[in-house]
Amino acid sequence: MRTWLTDHLQIEIPVVSAPMAGVAGGRLARAVSAAGALGMVGIGTSADPAWIEQELSEAASAGKPFGVGLIGWSVGDPADILPLVVAAGPALVSVSYGGELSDWVAGLHDAGITVATQVGTLDDARDADAIGVDVLVARGAEAGGHGRNQVATLPLLQAVLEEIDAPVIAAGGIATARGVAAVLAAGAVGAWVGSAFATATEADTGPHAREAMVGAELTDTVYTRVFDLAQRLAWPREFGGRALVNGVTDTWAGREDELERQPAALTALSDQVVSARADGDVSVAPVYAGQAVGLVSSVRPAARIVAELATAEDLLRKAAGL
Known part of the structure; x- marks a missing residue:
């Protein structure tokens, strides 16, 4: 499957493993990228420089493109963390949820890195597009983890695609090949998948x-x-x-x-x-997951998850014959 995402980032499958803090470390990112999709490392609120360097090095060790996800409100001054991120050589960096996104865009563009951000409303998308974000992640309310809870994935995706010229990745409610096929058919350049990869063998999930x-x-x-x-x-x-x-x-x-x-x-x-x-008492502790977690019925290696999501191509071919 070829889309803007596969061509621009030099990956084989238009799927991104979401940068879930505490779950998506270097091991998961490496496995996803090695399988032909884009693995991402999620940098959470408590990550220190040594951890960041270690996990990004692990992600890069596959010799394939990988990405990094940052939480805007928690990362502080870009000057403090940007050198660490840039040194690792990611193909994509996502900065979402607060902070001055424009400060990141300039520094990442200077390093030749593609910039993404997660948007939960059409206004979010307009703001991100106005400051030069390269690719928007239309994250619907059914997605797991943090984000807005205002608009579901399909209405949001349609609205953003209708108005914004920038490439759009769909996020929220996607855990199977059918979900990937649906958003690609609608015009997304890729699928941003969380819950399915959170259960992967290589995830840092307890x-x-x-x-x-x-x-x-x-x-x-x-x-x-x-x-x-x-x-x-x-x-x-x-x-x-x-x-x-x-x-x-x-x-x-x-x-x-x-x-x-x-x-x-x-x-x-x-x-x-x-x-x-x-x-590890999940009757009290949080387990962040989206609605599509109900479509995940087994623990699998990341490579198998990627391979199953890639069968979206077969579904799209069948649909093209209607």
């Missing part, structure tokens, strides 16, 4: 979280800020997170404002979540 994801149904996720509050993470309010339902979400999802007004309850919940994360 065993209990992986088991919970494989056993989840389509309706077993919820969008909430409760885990950010509990972990004292300074995510902007507009970027909540979609995670598997558990005891914490049963109690507090939809009541986040109330929780913020109860310091004692918030402190107690914080202690519980910190302890649960250390113990």
